[in-house]
Amino acid sequence: MSYIQIKSTPGKRLQYARKKHGLTQEELAEALNVCRATIWKLEKDKVPLKKTIALSICNILKIKYDWLWCGEGSMKNDLSFNDINTAIPYLQELQNDIAIMKIYSRLTMHDDKQKAVYILYNMFQDKYDLSDIKNNFLPNII
Structure with a gap:
């Protein structure tokens, strides 16, 4: 076929x-x-x-x-109920990380925002792929 x-x-x-x-x-x-x-x-x-x-x-x-x-997309549905259940704790952790990022982003002074970005980068660089931030944004701060 x-x-x-x-x-x-x-x-x-x-x-x-x-x-x-x-x-x-x-x-x-x-x-x-x-x-x-x-x-x-x-x-x-x-x-x-x-x-x-x-x-x-x-x-x-x-x-x-x-x-x-x-006929759109791929045929196989790769996600199963078990995959979703396994992902839930990671999604909850990500939600917590986003909340931390929002707190830092609310800092009002320009210097504090720059420090906040640098602190966030250091906190999350091992967890997430932040190479784009490091290459494009952090050189302007450090």
Whole structure:
């Protein structure tokens, strides 16, 4: 199956994703609680793909909705529930870091702002990629 065929219709993309996932029409139908004929009709574009079933298909096949629905972006949905749960503590830490940055940015005097930027840079240089700040902004301060 060529790339153009895969991208052409939701039905063809569904068929491609189902096969990539190693499922038969019968197995996908069972997972969706529909009959095999429904999967066949969807893959042949004989019936329109409804949003509710498309979302269920995406969940089962771990593919992106935009890819299935209109062929945009990549097929594979790389994020899982476990990935999101793992990211939450890091996002909370980042939120705290942003709060610290906002406090420093509220300093009003020009010299204090420069000191604040330098302090922030030193605090976060090991955590984040700050090379752009170092190369473009800090030389003017130090």
